Structure formats: structure tokens, C-alpha cells
Amino acid sequence: MGRPWREQLEDRARAALPAPVLEYVLQGAREGVTAAEATEAWRQVRFLPRVLRDVTEVDLSVDLLGRRARVPWGVAPSTLQRAVHPEGELAMARATAAAGTVMVVSSNVGTPFAEIAATGVRWWVQAYLPADRSLADGLLTRARDAGAEAVVLTVDTPVVGTKYTAGAPVWDVVDPALLRVNFDAGYDDDAPGAVKATDLGPADLARLREVTGLPVLVKGVLRPDDARACLDAGAAAVWVSNHGGRQLDRAATTAACLPGVVAAVGERAPVYVDGGLRSGLDVLAALALGADAVFLGRSPLLALVDGEGGVARLHRDLAAEVDEALRLAGCRSVADTPALLLTDRRDERRQGL
Numbered sequence: 001m002g003r004p005w006r007e008q009l010e011d012r013a014r015a016a017l018p019a020p021v022l023e024y025v026l027q028g029a030r031e032g033v034t035a036a037e038a039t040e041a042w043r044q045v046r047f048l049p050r051v052l053r054d055v056t057e058v059d060l061s062v063d064l065l066g067r068r069a070r071v072p073w074g075v076a077p078s079t080l081q082r083a084v085h086p087e088g089e090l091a092m093a094r095a096t097a098a099a100g101t102v103m104v105v106s107s108n109v110g111t112p113f114a115e116i117a118a119t120g121v122r123w124w125v126q127a128y129l130p131a132d133r134s135l136a137d138g139l140l141t142r143a144r145d146a147g148a149e150a151v152v153l154t155v156d157t158p159v160v161g162t163k164y165t166a167g168a169p170v171w172d173v174v175d176p177a178l179l180r181v182n183f184d185a186g187y188d189d190d191a192p193g194a195v196k197a198t199d200l201g202p203a204d205l206a207r208l209r210e211v212t213g214l215p216v217l218v219k220g221v222l223r224p225d226d227a228r229a230c231l232d233a234g235a236a237a238v239w240v241s242n243h244g245g246r247q248l249d250r251a252a253t254t255a256a257c258l259p260g261v262v263a264a265v266g267e268r269a270p271v272y273v274d275g276g277l278r279s280g281l282d283v284l285a286a287l288a289l290g291a292d293a294v295f296l297g298r299s300p301l302l303a304l305v306d307g308e309g310g311v312a313r314l315h316r317d318l319a320a321e322v323d324e325a326l327r328l329a330g331c332r333s334v335a336d337t338p339a340l341l342l343t344d345r346r347d348e349r350r351q352g353l
């Protein structure tokens with residue numbers, strides 16, 4: 001078998017995308033240490049496969065906020081999808097709907113929420129909150145009215161982490177019409193209160209629930225104590241993320257942080273994770289470490305270079321890889337995967353091995 005097509009995504013994007021767009025997609029913050037470590041950290045996980053188990057039928061589905069998704073991953077929020085492909089979010093949404101899973105839609109996207117919803121995809125809206133919280137209310141209630149099932153509050157961005165660029169930053173070359181089309185008409189970045197909130201707190205979760213009536217997930221948690229605080233504040237789920245290494249450089253890898261968060265809150269609420277997940281084996285590693293599901297950022301964005309077909313192929317390839325990995329590991333479903341890791345004797349006893 002030749003190299004997986006998935007591994008060529010970056011090469012294809014290099015050939016197809018304008019340099020500033022490619023750089024924007026791939027970059028990490030500052031020296032890119034965290035971004036560079038992400039995938040390698042999943043590769044360090046070693047499995048103890050089970051044998052003598054019937055793996056004729058393997059079930060990849062998971063529960064995502066009370067509804068079944070056909071695969072144990074969703075698409076993480078990202079901006080500028082229309083700079084990657086003219087059909088942008090619509091192509092991403094169609095392919096993701098066909099894969100039977102959730103797309104998280106960035107509040108900065110360049111396609112109206114109603115058009116994304118019309119593809120039939122299940123979707124959650126991602127939010128950054130401004131200093132004057134009420135400035136985001138219109139966008140969020142429009143998202144709810146258009147069918148968003150949940151709000152994903154990104155909490156790792158009190159300021160935008162500095163990225164170095166080789167040439168012009170993407171914002172200088174990209175058409176502003178590809179961004180923020182769901183904001184209030186006449187929204188002014190320079191208006192008082194429009195800067196990103198630097199004082200997010202537990203009360204914001206309650207406020208978001210009140211304003212939208214939707215469950216609120218918190219994206220960007222790395223620490224067990226923060227995860228507990230999120231649930232105490234009413235979060236429906238915790239999303240372990242370092243923003244793909246695009247915020248605090250030298251933040252710990254999500255592979256390293258996931259087990260602590262799962263131990264702290266995994267019994268109380270779903271724990272999702274993203275960051276550096278590229279292959280089916282990476283996905284298996286995250287599930288084995290206790291994630292209820294994973295999210296993919298750059299992979300679907302790079303696959304989008306080939307439009308809907310590219311994203312569809314990514315979902316298909318990944319499903320085939322996860323299916324194979326589960327069978328080889330002796331797991332009939334995602335629920336079986338934590339048993340693939342023996343971290344200490346206590347775990348062995350708990351798992352009855």
C-alpha cells in the first residue's frame with residue numbers, strides 16, 4: 001500500500017494555497033514548540049491490544065451531547081475556510097454531514113449560519129467573548145435560531161498569541177468579506193467593548209446559557225482544577241485544547257493533559273480533545289487515554305483544498321483507519337478503548353485483567 005493520502009494533505013496544500021493562507025493554517029504561536037510537539041505526543045502512546053475477542057462487528061459511533069455521531073470525531077472550529085476553498089464552510093459542512101458527525105462553526109466564519117445549517121450538518125457555534133459581553137448576544141442568538149445545538153466557549157484567547165510570518169500576514173491579503181459575516185451589521189472592531197474579554201469567568205457560562213438556552217462547552221482547558229471549575233459553573237463538557245499550539249507557546253501537549261482532566265471530571269461530563277490528531281492511531285490513542293471524542297482542526301482544513309470531496313475522503317480514510325485499529329486492538333467499540341492502556345497496577349485491578 002502506498003503512503004496514506006492523508007499524509008499528503010500538507011504537500012497538496014503547499015502546491016495549491018497562496019503562501020500567506022498556507023502559513024496561517026500551519027503556524028503555531030511564537031517558536032511553534034507546542035504546535036510541533038502535538039502529534040509526536042500521541043505517537044508516544046503504546047497500546048496493549050486484546051486478543052481472542054470477536055471483532056467481526058466494530059462500532060465507531062459515540063454520543064455527542066446526547067445524539068449519536070457515526071464516528072468518534074468532529075470538526076474543530078477554524079476561520080478562513082473560504083480562503084482555502086471557494087465553497088469553504090459549505091463544503092466542510094456537506095462532507096461532515098455525510099460522515100454523520102458534528103461541525104463546530106467559528107464565530108468568525110465567512111458563510112452565513114443559515115446556509116451552513118441548510119446543508120443538514122449538526123453544528124455547534126464557537127464563541128470568543130468581547131469585553132462587552134452583550135456585543136456577542138446577537139450573533140449567538142442568530143446561531144441558536146439557525147439550529148446550533150451548543151455553544152463552544154473558547155477560553156484560551158484573552159489575547160491572540162503572537163505568530164511570526166515570513167511575508168505579509170494573511171489578514172493583509174485576504175478579502176474581508178471572507179470573515180465575520182455573522183456579526184451584527186456595522187459591527188466595529190474598534191468600538192469600546194469589542195476587544196476580547198480578558199476577564200472571562202464562571203459567570204460567563206451561566207450568562208451564555210441564559211442568553212442562548214443552549215448547553216455550553218468550554219474549549220481550551222488543560223488543567224484538572226480548571227476542568228472542575230468549568231463543571232461547577234455548569235459546563236456541559238470540557239474540551240482539552242491548546243488551540244493547536246496557536247496561543248501560549250510551550251503549553252503542555254493535549255496528550256499529556258488529557259489523562260489528568262479525565263481523572264478529574266470524566267465521571268461527571270464528557271471530555272473532548274484536539275491538537276495534533278492526524279491518523280486513526282492518534283485518534284485511538286486519545287480515546288484510550290479517556291477522551292469521549294476528538295476534534296480535528298488542521299486536517300479537515302487542509303483536506304478542504306480539494307473541496308467537499310477532499311473532506312469526505314479524509315472522513316472516509318480516517319474511519320477506515322480507526323476501524324482497523326479497533327479490530328487490531330481487540331475493541332468492539334470506542335467504550336472498549338481505555339482498557340488498552342495499563343498505567344499502573346490499580347488500573348489493572350480495576351479493569352479485571
Ligand SMILES: Cc1cc2nc3c(=O)[nH]c(=O)nc-3n(C[C@H](O)[C@H](O)[C@H](O)COP(=O)(O)O)c2cc1C
Nearest residue numbers: 025076077078079106154243244274275276297298
Ligand atoms: C487556521 C486555524 C483557525 C482556527 N480558528 C479558530 C477559531 O476561530 N476558534 C477557535 O476556537 N479555534 C480555532 N482554531 C483552533 C482549532 O479549533 C483547534 O483547537 C486546533 O486547530 C486543533 O489542533 P490541530 O489543528 O492540530 O488539529 C483554529 C485553528 C486553525 C489551524
